[in-house]
Amino acid sequence: MKPDFQYPLPESEKSFRVFYKTQDKQNAPLHYHPDYEMNFVIKGNGRRFVGSTIENFEAGDLIMLAPNIPHRWNNTSNSHHSYSSLVIQWKEDFLGKAWQSTPEFRPIRRLFDLSNKGIKFDHNVANEIKRSQTDLLKLPPFQKLLLFLQLLDDMAKTTEFRILSEDQFPFKDDLPNSRMNKILQFIKENYAEKITLSKMASLVNMGEGAFSRFFSQAMGKPFFSFLNEYRIKMACKMLRETDSQAGEIGFACGYECLQFFYRQFARYVHCSPGDYRRKLS
Secondary structure, three states: OOEEEEEOOOOOOOEEEEEEEEEEEOOOOOOOOEEEEEEEEEEOOEEEEEEOEEEEEEOOEEEEEEOOOOOEEEOOOOOOOEEEEEEEEOOEEEEEEEEEHHHHHHHHHHHHHHHHHHHHHHHHHHHHHHHHHHHHHHHHHHHHHHHHHHHHHHHHHHOOOOOOOOOOOOOOOOOOOOOOHHHHHHHHHOOOOOHHHHHHHOOOOOHHHHHHHHHHHHOOOOOHHHHHHHHHHHHHHHHHHHHOOOOHHHHHOOOOHHHHHHHHHHHHHHHOHHHHHHHHH
């Protein structure tokens, strides 16, 4: 199921918007849009889809998403208007073009970068949003903006969160020719092909042992664990967006042995490719 595109905030809108969203027991469409989004669940429970990750949600959950991440919240409660959430959406340049280079905003810039993977904050962090929801809706525009910036700053400084989806590469710096970015770019462009340790080591002029140590230290996991995880994320994307059979997708993601593909899929997604696709329907 290919996600629907939702159009960006109109130019006539303010730099960000805050609104309540309600939903009966029905499947919301899988969608994406070019704006950042924060979603705080006020009531309801069900299944949340973010990138390739599918998990349960409940009241009190606070999620932050970068632009263009496919997502949806499927409410499974039975009563009328049994799901509601507070939603905040904003453009990347909501403070103008130069704010990202301002030192005072660096923590928020890092928060935005991290949201490329989807962030779920702990409930005690979410409670700040809960306490501020009325002010976010009712304050005059300037005071509302100041409150929003304060909430972003608080969220940028907390360590009480977890990543939802690893679909995006975690680039470590902004240098296009850096060693790690060269490795990641090669994986992104060649994951469907056979990739060996010797090939990767020679790519960055290192021995195999030195390369393995360098990659594990930089990324926090062995190279082939990272490669398999990325291939499975791409398989999830193909399952969402194409009608190709699971076996065809396995081969297209660089797996020469389908049994190994199915084992790796179950390891990272905790279900079979067929079950994953059925959950999306």
